[in-house]
Each structure stands twice: as C-alpha cells, then as structure tokens.
Amino acid sequence: MLIVLVKSAVLLAVVVTTFAYAMLFERKILGWMQLRPGPNRVGPWGLLQPAADAAKLILKEDLTPKTADPLIYRLAPFISLLTAFAVYAIIPFGANGDGSPWAIGNVNAGILFLMAISSIGVYGISLGGWASGSKFPLLGAVRGTAQMISYELSMSLSFVGVLMLAGTTSLTGIVNAQERVWFLIPQALGFIIYVITAVAETNRTPFDLVEAETELVGGFHTEYSGLRFGSFFIAEYVNMLTISCIATLLFLGGWNAPFGLTLLPGIGWFVLKVGAFMFFYMWLRATLPRFRYDRLMTFGWKVLLPLATLNLVATAAWVALH
Amino acid sequence: MRKHLFNVGAILQGFGITFKYMFVKRPTIEYPSIKKQHAPRFHGLHELRRYADGKERCIGCELCSSACPANAITVIGAENAPDARVSPGERHAASYEIDELRCIFCGLCEEACPTDAIVLTPRFEMADYRRGAFVYSKDRLLVPSDAGVGTPPDERPNGIPADLGRVAEVKSTTNVDRGYSATHRGEVLKTERKGLAG
Numbered sequence: 062m063l064i065v066l067v068k069s070a071v072l073l074a075v076v077v078t079t080f081a082y083a084m085l086f087e088r089k090i091l092g093w094m095q096l097r098p099g100p101n102r103v104g105p106w107g108l109l110q111p112a113a114d115a116a117k118l119i120l121k122e123d124l125t126p127k128t129a130d131p132l133i134y135r136l137a138p139f140i141s142l143l144t145a146f147a148v149y150a151i152i153p154f155g156a157n158g159d160g161s162p163w164a165i166g167n168v169n170a171g172i173l174f175l176m177a178i179s180s181i182g183v184y185g186i187s188l189g190g191w192a193s194g195s196k197f198p199l200l201g202a203v204r205g206t207a208q209m210i211s212y213e214l215s216m217s218l219s220f221v222g223v224l225m226l227a228g229t230t231s232l233t234g235i236v237n238a239q240e241r242v243w244f245l246i247p248q249a250l251g252f253i254i255y256v257i258t259a260v261a262e263t264n265r266t267p268f269d270l271v272e273a274e275t276e277l278v279g280g281f282h283t284e285y286s287g288l289r290f291g292s293f294f295i296a297e298y299v300n301m302l303t304i305s306c307i308a309t310l311l312f313l314g315g316w317n318a319p320f321g322l323t324l325l326p327g328i329g330w331f332v333l334k335v336g337a338f339m340f341f342y343m344w345l346r347a348t349l350p351r352f353r354y355d356r357l358m359t360f361g362w363k364v365l366l367p368l369a370t371l372n373l374v375a376t377a378a379w380v381a382l383h
Numbered sequence: 384m385r386k387h388l389f390n391v392g393a394i395l396q397g398f399g400i401t402f403k404y405m406f407v408k409r410p411t412i413e414y415p416s417i418k419k420q421h422a423p424r425f426h427g428l429h430e431l432r433r434y435a436d437g438k439e440r441c442i443g444c445e446l447c448s449s450a451c452p453a454n455a456i457t458v459i460g461a462e463n464a465p466d467a468r469v470s471p472g473e474r475h476a477a478s479y480e481i482d483e484l485r486c487i488f489c490g491l492c493e494e495a496c497p498t499d500a501i502v503l504t505p506r507f508e509m510a511d512y513r514r515g516a517f518v519y520s521k522d523r524l525l526v527p528s529d530a531g532v533g534t535p536p537d538e539r540p541n542g543i544p545a546d547l548g549r550v551a552e553v554k555s556t557t558n559v560d561r562g563y564s565a566t567h568r569g570e571v572l573k574t575e576r577k578g579l580a581g
Contacts, residue, residue, distance in 0.1 A: 093405040098413075348401045349394065 068165045072149050080298040081111035087343045094347040118294075121287035128194030129284065137192060138285065138292035141185025145299040148178050152306050153233050155316045155328040162233040163328070171232035172220060175307060176213075179262065183209040185296065186264070186271060190281035201280030204354065205271035208261055211361040212268075216258035218369035222251040222376040223311045236315030243314040247379075250372045252312045254365055259304040260345065261361070263297060267349040270357060305338035313338075421505050426488040428506040429481055431525040432499065432533035434471065439525065440500030441479060442472040450495035455485035472498075479524060483509055484517040493536055502536045 085100065085107060092099025100107035125131055151171045153162030161167065168174055183206060190202020224230060226247060227238035235244075245252050261268035272280030279285075282293045309315055313334045316327030325333070352360070412419050432440045443460025461477035469475035492501050511517060526533040 090405070093409075094401045096404060096407060096409050096411075098409055098411050101413075344398065344401060348397045 065165060069150075072165065073146065076146065076149055076299060076302065077295070079302055080295055081115070083298050083302065083339055084114070084294075085110050086339075087346070090340070090343045091347050094344075115291075118288055118291040121290075123287045123289065124284070126194055126284050130192040130194065133188050133192035134194075134284075135289070137185050137189030138289045138296075139185075140188065141182060141296035142292045142299075144178050144182040144185065145296040145303065148175055148303045151175070151232065152303070152310070153236070153315070154331055155326070156233060156236070164233075167231075167233065169229075169231045169234075172224065172230045172235070172311075175232075175303075176217060176220070179300075179303070180209075180213060182296070182300065185293070186281045189285070189293070193281075193284040195284050197277045197279070197283045198281050201271050201273070201277050201283070204273075205264060205281060208264070208268065208270060208357060208361075211358060212258040212261040212365070215254055215361065215365040215369040216262060218366070218373050219248075219251040219254040219258065220311065222248050222372050225376050225380050232310050232315075236310055236317065239314040240317055243312065243317070243319075245312045245314075248312060248372070248376070250368065251376070252308075254369050254372065255308065255312065256341075257365060259308065260342070261357075263300045263304055265297070265301065265342065266346040267351050268357065269351060270354055273351060275351075301339065301342055302335070305335045305342070308338050309334040415508075421507075425505045425507070426490050426503045428483070428504055428509060429486075429492070429519070429524055430502050430504045430533050431476075431479060431521065432502060432535075433526050433528070433531075435532055437528050438468065439470045439475060440498045441476040442470050442498055442500070443474040443476040444497065446495040446497065447492035447501050450491045451486075452489060452491060453485045453487045455482045455487075456480070456492060457482075476521065479521045481519050481524065482517060483519055484514065499536055502534055504534055 088110075089099035089107070100110045103109040103113045125134055150165045151168045151174050153164040153167075153171075155163040157163070186205040186209075187202045190198040190200075190205065193199070223235060223244050226244060227235040229235060229238070238244075260266075264271040270276075270280075272282065274280075277283070282290055285293060309331060314330075315334075316331040318325065318327070318330050434440060441458075443458055445458045445460060448454075448456040448458050457478070457480045458476050459478040460474045463469055463473060463475050488503065490503055493499075493503055509517065
C-alpha cells in the first residue's frame with residue numbers, strides 16, 4: 062500500500078515536470094520553426110518559464126460567469142485532469158528481469174483500461190463547455206464530443222490490429238511481443254491511423270477545432286481563468302504525453318532497444334521514443350493548418366474508418382493464415 | 384486518388400520546410416540588451432551645440448521654431464550681457480524648449496539653423512511615464528560644458544551611441560567601425576532623467 066503511494070507520488074512529480082518542460086520546449090520549437098528565439102527571458106534559456114507561468118495562473122482571478130452552472134462548471138476541469146493522470150496508473154515504463162513491469166498497477170487488460178479512461182476524458186471538455194453558459198464554449202464542446210467519438214472509433218480499430226498480433230491485452234505483454242520486430246512494421250497502416258486519430262483525440266493542431274482560436278475565441282475553455290484554465294491546459298499536455306507513451310508501447314517496441322543496441326537501459330529507450338513522438342507532435346503543430354470542420358468529419362468517417370477496417374481485416378487474415 | 388497522393392507529398396514537403404527552419408539563423412535582435420545598427424543621419428533626440436571655447440552656438444533667432452512644422456520648438460531670446468556672454472552673437476536663447484512628443488524628427492530645425500546650433504543625434508530612447516518629461520529644455524538639450532562641442536551635422540555618426548549599449552552584429556548598410564565618438568552626454572541625460580522621475 063505504502064509503496065503504491067510512493068510510486069504514485071514519484072510518478073505524479075515526473076509527469077507534472079514533464080508537462081511543464083514539454084510546454085516550454087513546444088514554445089521553443091515553435092519559435093525556432095518560425096525564426097523566433099522562443100521564451101528566453103526567465104532564467105537561462107527560459108528554463109524557469111514554467112515556474113513563471115504557474116505563478117501567473119495561480120495569481121489570476123477565478124471567474125465564474127453568471128449564466129454558468131456552478132457545480133458542473135467547477136467539476137469539469139477536474140474530470141479532465143483526473144482522467145489525464147489516471148492513465149499513468151497502468152502504463153509500464155520498463156521491466157524487471159523477471160518480466161514484472163515498472164508500473165503502479167499491472168493490469169492484464171491494460172489497453173482496455175486506457176481506452177475507457179481516455180473516453181471519460183471527453184466529459185471534461187463537453188461538460189465544461191456546456192456548463193459555461195456561453196455560446197463559444199458550447200460550440201467548442203459540441204465539436205469536441207463529435208470529433209472524439211468519430212476518431213476514437215478508428216483509434217480503437219488501429220489498436221485491435223496490434224492486439225491480434227500480440228495475442229494479449231496486457232501492455233507488458235504487447236511490448237514483450239515486439240522483442241524481435243516492432244509492430245510499427247507489420248502495422249504501418251495502423252500506426253499512421255493511430256497517429257492521426259491520436260492528434261484528434263488530444264484536440265491539437267491540425268484537429269484543434271475544439272478550441273479553434275480564430276473561430277471560437279478559446280473554444281470550450283473560453284470562460285475559464287486561473288487554475289481552472291490551467292487544469293485543462295495540464296490535461297491537454299498530459300494527454301499528449303499519454304498518447305506518446307501508448308504509441309511507444311504499442312508500435313515502437315516500448316523499452317526494447319532497436320537493432321539490439323543495448324547502449325541504454327530499457328527506460329532510456331522508452332524516454333527517447335516518447336520524446337521523439339512528443340517532438341513530432343510539436344513539429345506537426347508548427348507545420349499544418351487547422352482542418353475545416355466538415356472535412357474533419359469526412360476524413361474521419363470516409364477515409365480513416367474504412368482504412369482502419371481494411372487494416373483490421375488484413376491483419377485478421379494474416380493472423381488466421383499463420 | 385492521384386490528387387490525394389500529391390497532397391500527401393505536399394504535407395511531407397511542409398514538414399521538411401518547418402524542420403529546415405529550426406536550424407536557420409534567426410534575425411532576432413534582443414533589444415534592449417542588444418541594439419540595432421542605425422542608418423547614418425538617423426534623426427533622433429536633439430542636441431544644442433557649443434563652440435570650442437564653451438560658448439553656446441544658439442543665438443536665439445527663433446528660425447528653428449518658425450521652420451518647425453509641428454510647432455514643437457519654443458525659443459525665448461535675450462540680449463547678451465557684454466561682461467558675461469552666453470553666445471558670441473548679440474543675443475542668446477534665454478529659454479529653449481522642444482516638446483519631443485510633438486516633434487516629428489524631420490530635421491527642418493537643423494536645416495534652418497544659421498549657426499548649426501541645433502542638431503539631431505542618433506539617440507532614440509526617450510520613453511517616460513509622464514508627458515511633462517518630454518518637454519526638453521536647455522538643461523537637457525545643451526551639451527554639458529565639459530563634454531565637447533556636440534555632434535557636427537555634416538559628420539553624422541553611424542550607428543547608435545556607444546554609451547547606450549551593445550550593438551547587434553547584423554548585416555547593415557552602415558559602417559559599424561566609424562561608430563559614435565561617445566561623450567559622457569548619455570550618462571548626463573540618464574541622471575537628468577532620474578532626477579525627473581524621482
């Protein structure tokens with residue numbers, strides 16, 4: 062019991078720190094790609110910027126609009142935050158010699174738990190937008206709900222291909238199944254579908270219609286300020302990190318070293334892969350403009366879903382024939 | 384189908400461009416710690432010059448104030464006392480005020496001046512919190528008596544005054560080497576400003 066608490070505290074600290082610096086590096090990388098230096102005023106290379114941002118968010122006035130539903134308005138950021146962090150209960154970061162994972166809980170249906178929790182996450186956005194009692198957040202919330210439902214379908218189908226190849230729903234089992242060859246190679250199509258849907262699932266550019274600044278002010282979090290806004294913000298980045306971890310576990314071989322290069326311990330490879338995926342996220346944001354809403358839906362239902370189904374059928378046939 | 388494949392190519396090309404630009408040299412000049420190089424003959428804050436013997440060049444003729452398109456200059460002339468001359472001529476400026484908020488830095492005052500007394504320097508950082516602080520009178524315009532004669536208008540310095548800080552090493556049409564022969568006038572102005580702000 063105590064050891065679980067200690068593990069959770071350590072993990073929480075690691076995830077929050079990662080969030081803080083992911084945000085800083087995102088701003089740095091966006092800056093570099095746009096020929097700007099990025100934040101560099103607070104501390105050397107702007108390394109204290111996250112602390113400054115946190116202080117700012119804490120000191121901001123906490124506003125609740127008159128038309129808002131006060132209880133749900135206050136609850137929504139916590140739903141987002143809680144579901145974002147809850148996933149880390151089962152994500153393994155490495156394995157001991159005896160095969161037991163470095164995780165708080167070793168769940169044998171880990172991937173189902175992941176999908177369940179990430180589906181609850183949409184409630185934070187839709188309830189927050191609805192409870193704000195204002196038109197832009199409501200539009201953002203409606204978009205968010207529709208988008209998440211549409212893209213989660215293809216995302217789950219891209220998971221199923223991996224599950225069939227690995228023959229297990231345990232995350233540790235899936236990583237162990239990739240010891241010889243990463244699922245990135247047999248499941249290349251599945252990986253591409255996963256990456257696209259994952260970006261949509263975390264509501265980031267080019268799928269950030271939920272908070273589309275140019276159309277919806279701030280989208281679902283327009284009315285939020287201070288730490289309540291901060292909670293949504295943390296949830297977004299923690300979800301990014303989660304998505305990167307899942308990509309690493311399911312497609313990039315988890316803590317398995319590539320080509321038998323065991324220069325780094327398993328956890329080192331894991332962090333490297335997650336970092337690379339996070340960088341890809343930021344790179345994507347700097348490169349692509351936002352989708353138009355109808356095209357987002359068309360793309361999700363008419364392109365991604367058939368492709369994911371095709372991938373599923375092909376994988377099933379391959380598994381059945383072997 | 385082919386159209387969509389072209390689109391994928393375009394997206395990949397876009398990724399290439401953003402990645403490449405991560406390593407391109409950034410043109411940012413981190414003002415105020417580093418300043419941009421100015422063009423020669425930059426029109427900045429005014430300066431009232433002196434002769435080598437310390438006498439003021441200004442003879443209080445008010446030609447600058449009549450030339451000023453923004454009505455920024457107010458000159459009140461006065462007769463020179465024979466035993467304590469302020470300028471070599473008959474008259475001098477008893478009061479000389481420029482409202483830098485009205486000034487459009489066109490340099491017509493400089494062209495109108497018959498004695499080359501009023502000139503524009505490359506100094507440009509005049510920000511303040513109070514409107515009153517922008518009315519520069521003789522105490523801040525005049526070159527201090529121990530700080531030389533001021534900047535001759537035909538030998539305009541390149542760049543920004545050395546006492547104002549580090550200059551960015553960016554490609555510029557100006558000649559960085561010639562620089563601004565710094566007087567301690569910058570410091571004088573700074574202390575004057577402190578006095579006003581206090």
